[in-house]
Amino acid sequence: MPSSNLSEIDSAFSSNNGLRKRIYSAIDQNPAQTDLFRDISSFILDLIAEPVSEPASKKRKLDDGSGAQNGGTTGSLANASVRAWKTYPGVSFSTPVRKKLTMELVEGKEGGIRGVGSDGSVQFGIAWRDVDQVFCLPIPEKAKRQHCFIVMPFHGDGVLAVPDHLKTAPPEPIVWTFEEATGKNIIEGQDPGPQPMADDLNHCLARAGTRKTVILPSESEFASAIPQSHRKGEVAFHAKAHRGSKDGFLFFLSTGILFGFKKPLAYLPFSSITSISYTNVLAHTFNLVIATPAQDVEFSMIDQADYAGINAYVQKHELQDASMAAARRAKKVNVNPPAEEEMNGVAAGNGDGETELEKAARLMQEQEEEEDDEEEDDDFDPGSEGESEGSGDESEDEEGEGQGAEYGDEVEDEGYEDEDEEVEA
Secondary structure, three states: OOOOOOHHHHHHOOOOHHHHHHHHHHHHHOHHHHHHHHHHHHHHHHHHHOOOOOOHHHOOOOOOOOOOOOOOOOHHHOOOOOOOOEEEEEEEEEEOOOEEEEEEEEOOOOOEEEEEOOOOOEEEEEEHHHEEEEEEEEOOOOOOOEEEEEEEEOOOOOOOOOOOOOOOOOOOOEEEEEEOOOHHHOOOOOOOOOHHHHHHHHHHHHHOOOOOOEEOOOOOOOOOOOOOOOOOOOOOOEEEEEEOOEEEEEEEOOOEEEEEOOOOOEEEEHHHOOEEEEEOOOOOEEEEEEEOOOOEEEEEEEEHHHHHHHHHHHHHOOOOEOOOOHHHHHHHOOOOOOOHHHHOOOOOOOOOOOOHHHHHHHHHHHHHHHHHHHHHHHOOOHHHHHHHHOOOOHHHHHHHHHHHHHHOHHHHHOOHHHHHHHHHO
């Protein structure tokens, strides 16, 4: 997908999350249609902005009149006069809007998290009761340590279909960047990292009775085998991948798998995963296909070095390996299995406790070895053996003697030389 801004699509289809997902899916499959969808979205936005003669009650509204535009936030959260428990000025948001705002945490079951503009208006918000998960993930390949906080609402995972019974579209995820303090910005006695902010979010989630906590990556779940060149000795918790034409990072977490950080985000909780399979296994990369009730989500160009860690994660959480499912076999027929030393854990094993992918690689390797043996057998003419072993006349023995000179060591191994000497005597 081109790197151009697609905010027109998000705005034009903000009230129809399912249709918006289908548009992004179509763009991923055919990036050339990006401009067409943008033009359609701009046309829709122009129609909305034009004054019409219909009563105001019939006009399509993008917000609820209070300024909170993320999922029709209402109540105390949308009321800017309701005092926040904690305030963070100058937070850099990337979703649902890309700008710096004041982030406020409002306590209680009717509270939530919201972005407030410089004029005091609530730009967006998500109630705590609508929060599915909150993640705090390191942003890879940054010179300075930065972390991405993601507040994922129910039905806002970017993969599964939105239930028909919902009267309004679910809110978009809220994403912002936290940059660790360095040098003179470090306050003595305070943690410069994201943990204090995560603790504040945990406090509000607990007070709202959600039983949720901020999810952070862990080496016990997944750690990349690829060293970070810009930060030697530091553990990387991501695996590089592509979804369609979009590049991003896969995080294998305690509640599911997340792909970020570009829009649309994709979060696949364990409950939504039907099976996981590996396809297009090459010498240096492979693809990961995650099947869900709604669709199959494929992540490509994953480094082979991360296979062992990913496969251990799949086995730990007992996610079904469907690599040899009938629908996948056609993709694997013409794949040349790499040599064992290049497979980094995907090579053939002894068959005990191996995954379907490992079994497939082993069987293909054994088949190649059998074919090589057959080729060697074809080079040997079995007729020579029958002629030399027989008790025929002298001419047959002389013919066998000539064949022995042709095959060299093979004839000597079979004892043909001794037999010929006996005839001469």
